Amino acid sequence: MEEILEIRDGCKTPLQLLKSKAFSRYLSIYKKQFIKELKSRENSEQKEEVVHKIEFIEDIDRLAFIEIFESNESLSSSELAKHKEVIRFLEGLFHHYRKKSYTRLIKLHDNILNSKESAESIKDRISDKANKLTDLILETRRILLTKVGFSVGVRRSQGLECQPNVTCGEISGKNIDLPSVYKKLSEVPLTTHADMRTGIHYTTHANKRAFPFFALDHNPFKGSSFNPEEYVAIPFEVGQWNIIAYIHKSRGCIELEPGLLNLFPFSKVRKLVKNKPDGVFIFGCPHSTMDDLGYHYDKKNKLLVGLIPNIDDCKYFGYGKKPILTLHNVLCILNNQMPLHCGCTRYVVRFDSKTGEPYIFDSFVKADDMGRATFLNNGFSNNNANIPYFYGTETGAFACLDGFSEYTKMQMEGREIGYNKHAGTNARQIVPVTDYSEVSTGSELDILLYLNNYDLIKPGESCMNIDMSVDEALEHFRKGARVAAGSTQTHRGKIEISYWANPFPLLKDKDWKDLPEHSDLSERFKTIEKNFFDIIKKRVKSGLMKIGVAHSMLMAGCYSKNTDSKLSKYGFNDREQVEHEGPERAARDMINLIKQTAVQKKELTKTDLKEIDITVAMVGDSRTGKSEMAEKMEEVLSMKGAKSSSGKTIN
Structure with missing residues (x-):
């Protein structure tokens, strides 16, 4: 190698x-x-x-x-x-x-x-x-x-x-309490602090994910052939859980290290020492085959184990990010929490001292791609006081550059770790988008929306459809429909159905049947979903929460059933125009919804609050419009800096 x-x-x-x-x-x-x-x-x-x-x-x-x-x-x-x-x-x-x-x-x-x-x-x-x-x-x-x-x-x-690509401080891996069957992992020093070179772009063999990361009927960890000297170990705090990533030092594998460092926060050292991690993830094992690609829950040792083999077609950053998030989601379900494949932002809304009119003062990203909803006291009960709180996972974003403006790309420069910049399509980079304190602190969930990226909305009508029953909204979440961009194994322009927007692992197949590998998780998820929506129904009825569908229209221009005449009827002159103007229209309607919700929330408190937080989670798979709508909202609100004479923001 x-x-x-x-x-x-x-x-x-x-x-x-x-x-x-x-x-x-x-x-x-x-x-x-x-x-x-x-x-x-x-x-x-x-x-x-x-x-x-x-x-x-x-x-x-x-x-x-x-x-x-x-x-x-x-x-x-x-x-x-x-x-x-x-x-x-x-x-x-x-x-x-x-x-x-x-x-x-x-x-x-x-x-x-x-x-x-x-x-x-x-x-x-x-x-x-x-x-x-x-x-x-x-x-x-x-x-x-x-x-x-x-x-x-x-x-x-x-x-x-x-x-250096990465400068790091390490402690002995023997400081953590791993079960004896995993003692070889303890011989890999643990990276606890790092300084890395940013603004650099790596090339990996693969540029798309093609293989699912499913549950295995065997433990993929091969202790007898595991060579500690061939790996680096990085403990990440992913949501509530500590997951240690073991990355093979061979070229094609080690390049994932800086990207993951730019994506997930480190685990706290003092929480690791003398404790067992919740999961381990091995990337690039040279002694494994495709039969070992996936995860296994070691019930005896209460440890979740994930593995990606050292195969060229798996040497892509998505095979680092998605499996780690899958381990997070499995841990969520095993602990009766609700994983949400979504973008989530906390908006700070203030009220004008003279007119009382609401205005969005600032925004803070809580999740770019994945988070979880839990409840006060971390339990599900019939108590009406239960409040859904949202927590994130990543402090960075794995951004696809295809859909971003040149200005947004410029803002990312210097902070990014990039992959496959010259690949033509699906070039990606990881950029920091939020702070650890925001990801790790729960925020009361005020608005929960499913992102529809293909249906057209007439000019003058709101792209935020919250005038539906909770049961009707639930069907949108369950169906998880979107038009794909073709960045994985999907077909561009065709509708893809994915239960709950595929919060990995996929729980149901295209015929809506439980996947045999995940039948136990699927049963658990059904119970969690029922409890989750029972509480949401009560909160929506009481005016404490809103739920519905947001229409980003991001992929409406390439949706095969949207004819040219239909696009024209809905205010678009050409197909490329939809990808940019659709999310902007949706962003403006989202801003109005946030301000309306803030006013109503203030009225319910019956106090003269000067500032209110509104937390919005938008559930959807890739290219449904999460990042694109957020970008358009920043442009509309101009919250991230002053405008120059050329119209560009000066930070």
Whole structure:
């Protein structure tokens, strides 16, 4: 497998860097790859050049660079020419390190377990370690270039980013309490803090998900063949649960690490130590087959185990995100909580001091793609005081760039971890969209909507349909209909039916029958659903909550049954126009609904509140309009900055 570079040396000077094991390891990695590429051209017309180039590369070792570093200015012309050849090779190595390598800078810090140092202070030290290494690499390169006379002219340091992909602090994996059958997992050090290079885009072998992540009738973990040295371990707090991801260090797998770090919050170290995680997820197991792709609940040890094999078709970020969220959802159902495949936002509504008119002051993302609803005291009962509270899972968003404006893409730049930027379609990037405190704190659920992305709404009519019974709304959630974008295994322009918008794992098939693999979960879910909607009925009847369908119209332009004449009748001149104007119309109607709900909520409190929170959850699968409507709402409200003369927001 193509190697990654892990740096554990503590170098302070350029000479120490050149003498370090890490430099020797990376020199070896680069030489192997360079020679491999050259050998693929051995039978070409440039055979002689290739043979001599390989001989030159094979002769280079770290002593060649140390010799140049320690040389004086009185070199013969032949010595200088030889040194220049070596430094030209070094330049190739340097830019390969910057652009094509995968580097982890590691600091072991078990001592934090017994210290009172704040998390921010620990993170500062991790970031400082990354910055010092970057400065040292640039300084070493500058000195070597100067030694051979390559530093004449303008110095170009800025923009030469050479930070490690991930700089992390680790503790021993033996600090967690895993059952004995999983003892090999305890030998993988746990990443507890990290600093990563953002604004970088990785290429993975696959660009779509094609295989379902279903329950298995066997435990996929293979303890006897598991090699701890081949994995990194990252504990994530996913909703209420701690799930440790074990990622194989091979290229094609390890690239998921920064994306997941940008998506999920770390588990709290002190909650992990001497405790058992709720789930483990193994990505890229080289000893597994497609028969092991899925999850298994180890009832004896009360541990949920998920696995993705080391197969090229599974090397895609979606096979990291979706399985982890699936484990979250299974844990939800096992603990009588309601998983919701949705976007959820908490809106802060204030009232004008003179007119009393409501206005949206700010908004906070609680979930980009997945969350859960639970109730006060974490239980279902017949008590009328039960209030549904919403909690999120991700602090980041796995955004598909196809549907975003150039301005929105610009806002993401510099904070993103991207994948398959040049793939043509389904290019994705993970960007931070909210804070841990927002995801981990429950908010009273005021509005619950199903997102319909294909039906057209006439101009003048509201895209928010809340004038329906709770039972009628429930059928929309159960049906989970949407027109697909074709980013997974679906057919673009056709209606896809997915029970509850597929909150993974899929509980029912297309004929509405329980999937055999998930029949036990499906039965549990039915009970949870009934209790959930029994309480919602009471709250809707009392005016405490709203439920219905939101029409984003995002995919109405490509829906096969929406003819050109029908589109024209509903105010659209062409099909591409629908994708942009539909969500904007829906966004404006959503704003009105939020303000109306705030007024009614204030009236029910019978107090003169100056500010009220309205939390809205919109259930829907990908490309139903969750992100697109949120983007349009920000544009309409202009809440994220002032407008420039060009009309663009200045942050």
